[in-house]
Structures are given as C-alpha cells and as structure tokens.
Amino acid sequence: xxxxxxxxxxxxxxxxxxxxxxxxxxxxxxxxxxxxxxxxxxxxxxxxxxxxxxxxxxxxxxxxxxxxxxxxxxxxxxxxxxxxxxxxxxxxxxxxxxxxxxxxxxxxxxxxxxxxxxxxxxxxxxxxxxxxxxxxxxxxxxxxxxxxxxxxxxxxxxxxxxxxxxxxxxxxxxxxxxxxxxxxxxxxxxxxxxxxxxxxxxxxxxxxxxxx
Amino acid sequence: xxxxxxxxxxxxxxxxxxxxxxxxxxxxxxxxxxxxxxxxxxxxxxxxxxxxxxxxxxxxxxxxxxxxxxxxxxxxxxxxxxxxxxxxxxxxxxxxxxxxxxxxxxxxxxxxxxxxxxxxxxxxxxxxxxxxxxxxxxxxxxxxxxxxxxxxxxxxxxxxxxxxxxxxxxxxxxxxxxxxxxxxxxxxxxxxxxxxxxxxxxxxxxxxxxxx
Numbered sequence: 001x002x003x004x005x006x007x008x009x010x011x012x013x014x015x016x017x018x019x020x021x022x023x024x025x026x027x028x029x030x031x032x033x034x035x036x037x038x039x040x041x042x043x044x045x046x047x048x049x050x051x052x053x054x055x056x057x058x059x060x061x062x063x064x065x066x067x068x069x070x071x072x073x074x075x076x077x078x079x080x081x082x083x084x085x086x087x088x089x090x091x092x093x094x095x096x097x098x099x100x101x102x103x104x105x106x107x108x109x110x111x112x113x114x115x116x117x118x119x120x121x122x123x124x125x126x127x128x129x130x131x132x133x134x135x136x137x138x139x140x141x142x143x144x145x146x147x148x149x150x151x152x153x154x155x156x157x158x159x160x161x162x163x164x165x166x167x168x169x170x171x172x173x174x175x176x177x178x179x180x181x182x183x184x185x186x187x188x189x190x191x192x193x194x195x196x197x198x199x200x201x202x203x204x205x206x207x208x209x210x211x212x
Numbered sequence: 213x214x215x216x217x218x219x220x221x222x223x224x225x226x227x228x229x230x231x232x233x234x235x236x237x238x239x240x241x242x243x244x245x246x247x248x249x250x251x252x253x254x255x256x257x258x259x260x261x262x263x264x265x266x267x268x269x270x271x272x273x274x275x276x277x278x279x280x281x282x283x284x285x286x287x288x289x290x291x292x293x294x295x296x297x298x299x300x301x302x303x304x305x306x307x308x309x310x311x312x313x314x315x316x317x318x319x320x321x322x323x324x325x326x327x328x329x330x331x332x333x334x335x336x337x338x339x340x341x342x343x344x345x346x347x348x349x350x351x352x353x354x355x356x357x358x359x360x361x362x363x364x365x366x367x368x369x370x371x372x373x374x375x376x377x378x379x380x381x382x383x384x385x386x387x388x389x390x391x392x393x394x395x396x397x398x399x400x401x402x403x404x405x406x407x408x409x410x411x412x413x414x415x416x417x418x419x420x421x422x423x424x
Contacts, residue, residue, distance in 0.1 A: 048355030049310060049348075059299040063356070064313070067305035074298045086286045087271040093279035098261060101276070101313045106323065110348075115331075118340060125331050132326060136261075143260030144275070 001026040002056040004046055006033045007207035010104050011065035012053040013168035016202035018069045021159065022076040026055075030209040033109055051110075066100055069161060081161050092155050092162045095144050099165040103137035107172065130176045138173070141166065142183045149185070152192040159193060167193045171204065213238040214268040216258055218245045219419035222316050223277035224265040225380035228414035230281045233371065234288040238267075242421040245321055263322075278312055281373060293373050304367050304374045307356050311377040315349035319384065342388045350385070353378065354395045361397070364404040371405060379405045383416065 003026045005012030031037045031052050038050045047054035047063045055062045062068050073081040082089045107130050115121040154162035170190045180187045193199040215238045217224030243249045243264050250262045259266035259275045267274045274280050285293040294301045319342050327333040366374035382402045392399045405411040
C-alpha cells in the first residue's frame, strides 16, 4: 500500500495515524504541496482532485481521508476505530466531520492562497479567518463531548476516528497561534494521544519530507 | 423522528433525500438561518455547532449530515445507500466528501457572511469565490466518475450517498449561476435523480418553510 501525502497536510496526517493504529505497513510517497506537485499529471492519476492524500491499494486508488479511514477500519478489523453502537458511531462521525468538513477545508493551502491572491486579503485578515473557524469548531467539539466526559480520549478509553481528526487539527491550531486554554478537555485528549506511538510516529515533524 | 432543517440548506436537503429514499417518516422542524435561529439557545441544545441539520432520535440528537445519513443507512436497511463492496463503498464516500467537505462548507451562509462583513469582500469577489470551489469540485467529481460511466446514477443503477450529495450541490450551483454544460454527466445524473419522488419531494421549493 502506498500513501501519497505531505508532512503538514492534516488529511494525510489523519491517514498516517489510522494506518499506525491498525499496524498496517505502507510506503509513503511525498507530494510537495508548496511546490504544486499535487497538480502534476502524474499525481492527478491518483487523485483527480489535486489534493492529498491518496491511498494506492491493490484494487485501485482511494481519496478523501475519512473515506480512506473508514475503508481501513472495514478492511483491518483491529483495533476498531468506530464504536459498535450505531448511535455512538454516528456521534463519533459527527464530531470528526465538524473538523473534517467545517474547520480544515476552510484553512487549507488552496483556500488561503485564493484569499491572498484573488481576494487581496492581507495577513491580518488571514489570521482572523484562520482563527475564526478553529474557534467556532473547537467550541462545538468541546460541547459535543460534554455527554462523554469520562475517557482519556474523545469517546471512551480508546482512540477513535474522532481523536484521529482532533490531533492534526490541534497541531494546526498551535501552528496558527491559537491559545488552546479555552478547551482544556481537547488539550488533555491531545496530550493523551501524543503519548501513543501511533500518533507520535505520524506527527508531521517525524516525516521524511518535513523540511522545517 | 424530528429533522431540524432549513429549506435551502444543502446539508438538510441531503438528509431529506435519504429519509425519503428509506421511506422513513419524520417531523420537520424549521430553523430560519437568515434570521439567525440556528444560534438560539433552544436550537443549540440540539446542535451546539449552530448549524443545520440536527436529527432528534429516540437515543438523542445527531448532527452532521453524512453522519446522520450513515446512521440512517445502518438503522434502516433498505434500500442501501452504500454499496456492499468495501472498495466501491470507499469510492462513493470519497465522492460524497469532495462535495460535503471541499465545496459546500466554503460556500455556506456563515462563510459568505464572514467574507462580506469581516473581510469586506464585494459581490464580484464573492461570485468568484463561490464559483471557484464549485468548478474545482465538479471537475474532480466528473473525473472520479470516469471509471463508472454506466449507470444513470453516480455509481450504478440505484442512487447512493454520492447522488444524495450531488443533487443539492447542483441545485446550489444553479442558484449561483454556474453553467453546468461543462459536466454533462453530472447534469444527466441530476436529471435522473430529480425524476424520483424521493428527490423531488426533498427539493427546497417543496418545503413548507420555503419563503421564495
């Protein structure tokens, strides 16, 4: 299996965590987003959307991180990344989608570039933009967890799809200078995840293509 | 079951289609987005994110349209909204997420309001913005379907989660003045769906809260 990704992409980071949690070995392939390699004809074969990640499997390419992670969860049974109970599973997916649909796509590279280049947005505006969606999103995430205050992780005592989405988003928030003290539970969950090798090994700074 | 929605919300529209396809009866509850009712304390109990939809079930509230639709699919078996084969299921989910993560959240009301009010974006800029994400997204959607050119629907001869996401996005594109002729297959799928009562009955203009 080959994962096309970029060290700092939240969506690729999610897939690395899921692969590590499942103990599935994969070959990484690096697509340098800042150099525009995601728009090369060679890469568009794997993902016509021109975004990372893409997962090359024996049956063909898969795209979109949540679809890839659900596929991993269905293909490699243990440990499960979603709870068995349908209602709780829907709550985990809902939490994940707050991040994957309503925070991350607003703050990714192509959108920030469009704001800067096409709408002449200055750095003050960009900073306001980035923080707004993280603040609104994390407020919702924290509220959605209030029914489940027990576990060290988002939903109970093992990491799930929710934690897989939360950790890269907290990393990104830190990078954008967001003060996490408003959401102590999210910070605690982040810390609990970071203590696990599956999360730590997937960290952007531990990837071979990290050029920071 | 009670669905909190708004006639013109793409995400609520998706849920209405899924409920209709499953033949599940539900009570609609109307949250007037332009009047800001989604931020009322009474509504935030159901969805702390302050967005529609929310589905009130016997076991509690569910949020995020794709999580709600997956729950419906797991709870009411027929007709299935996802294929049985895991790889094809991942492709259907990937297609749905191009729309649900990378088109729709960029063009929803809260984001357009922020561009207008906080970043002083004028109507020319807003038009460019709205069209850009639809064009990029539909190009990707059309390319992702090239492996499956057979069915009247996105993936084969019955509507799936992919069609459920596509139809509200095409409705929205038409509303924003996007010329669909660049994607004849997407338009054909839209027409095939609109001929089904489950889709037609879910159309924004057929909702009791439509005030156009």
